[in-house]
Amino acid sequence: MADVRLPPGITGVHVLPADHHDGPWDSIIVPPGTKEQLLGTAVLVLRHGRALQSLSGPPHGLIVLAGPPGTGKSTLCQGLAQAAAVAVARRGATTFVEVDPHAFPSELLGESQRAVRRLFTETLPELAARRPHTIVLVDEVEALAVRRSTASFETNPVDVHRATDAVLAGLDALRATCPHLLLLATTNFTAAVDEAVLSRADLVLELDLPDEEVLARIIGSSLAELAALWPPLRHLAEDAALHAKLAGRCVGFDGRRARKVILASVAQRPELAADPAQLTAEDLFAAVEAAAGTVTGRR
Ligand SMILES: Nc1ncnc2c1ncn2[C@@H]1O[C@H](COP(=O)(O)OP(=O)(O)O)[C@@H](O)[C@H]1O
Ligand SMILES: [Mg+2]
Incomplete structure (x- = not known):
């Protein structure tokens, strides 16, 4: 441009x-x-x-x-x-x-x-x-x-x-x-x-780093965006308890990182990347753990 x-x-x-x-x-x-x-x-x-x-x-x-x-x-x-x-x-x-x-x-x-x-x-x-x-x-x-x-x-x-x-x-x-x-x-x-x-x-x-409640909403909104592309993911996007649990593991993340971790969860395996509709809650937790490890490791 x-x-x-x-x-x-x-x-x-x-x-x-x-x-x-x-x-x-x-x-x-x-x-x-x-x-x-x-x-x-x-x-x-x-x-x-x-x-x-x-x-x-x-x-x-x-x-x-x-x-x-x-x-x-x-x-x-x-x-x-x-x-x-x-x-x-x-x-x-x-x-x-x-x-x-x-x-x-x-x-x-x-x-x-x-x-x-x-x-x-x-x-x-x-x-x-x-x-x-x-x-x-x-x-x-x-x-x-x-x-x-x-x-x-x-x-x-x-x-x-x-x-x-x-x-x-x-x-x-x-x-x-x-x-x-x-x-x-x-x-x-x-x-x-x-x-x-x-x-x-x-x-x-x-603007502060997002608290747990805001993190949960960012995670929910990121999953909703994925579900708009792959409708089978709607159950993950609508699971507020899951968002809250994931948010609890993301404390200290900025908003950008919270959004990226959801995207990263789909990129963990080539089969999943090829068909993101297969994403599970376990995949999400695994991606969050990996990202949290990176954050801690950097301190
Ligand atoms: N509070 C928030 N709520 C939702 N998304 C957020 C929030 N903070 C950051 N993000 C996400 O992170 C991305 C990067 O934000 P950006 O505006 O570039 O941050 P900054 O300018 O503060 O570095 C945004 O596109 C957005 O998707
Ligand atoms: Mg900026």
Whole structure:
């Protein structure tokens, strides 16, 4: 899907709402109220961002999702973009812009600073002028806005510090020119993200590793997806007691790992891979034990 005309640092530009794009939002299982809070903040900025600039403490239009890898941050942001676009669709379409912070050069002194400044002061405002609503996703923002108070000058080039300064200046500039633009940022490591960037966030949502109850639901949903492809597996997908037992053995897994272990269970033997409808509860337990062993072994 490479588009040679995309500006530097931008990996995707999409128009939302898009048909059949509801999957990500529904696939991530989070504690009650979490999605409402995300969607509420998003809609407030998209719809009323301009009007709210008259407040003494106007929103920055920034939502930060933080948490360990594999807890669904990126997927939730993709889903939020679609859900928010649906919520405001009556007033027009939404441009969804994906930024890759790793795409900014940091080896050359001043290079990334200039690139970041251009992103916030030229590229994003130009994209935002296209449609009534704009949502920008900066996935793994810690690559861009490194915490200056702890970044050492030996391990981080001076340029990294300058890039963080450029991000802050850029955020403020963007707020002034595009108060209705929503910026979503994810980080695997809140402690690595600059405090001044975090303090500008209207919502910092910390996603934890799933607890047993959520793990059971992720396992159930993964089995339901398999059962949609191989209907004889429906009995496994509907067995809540089995999901709970498997979840008990998956404590410490992130959501990605929990989903992968179900897929791995089908790949344990060539005959089973050839005909996944033969999957049994024993196969599932065996796959979970194998994966749990790997997790423990890595510690
Ligand atoms: N809470 C969750 N509920 C359901 N699935 C999850 C959850 N967390 C992670 N996953 C699964 O793991 C995959 C990877 O998630 P991702 O959004 O890439 O995580 P992150 O960005 O936090 O590393 C998702 O596609 C999803 O299938
Ligand atoms: Mg991610």
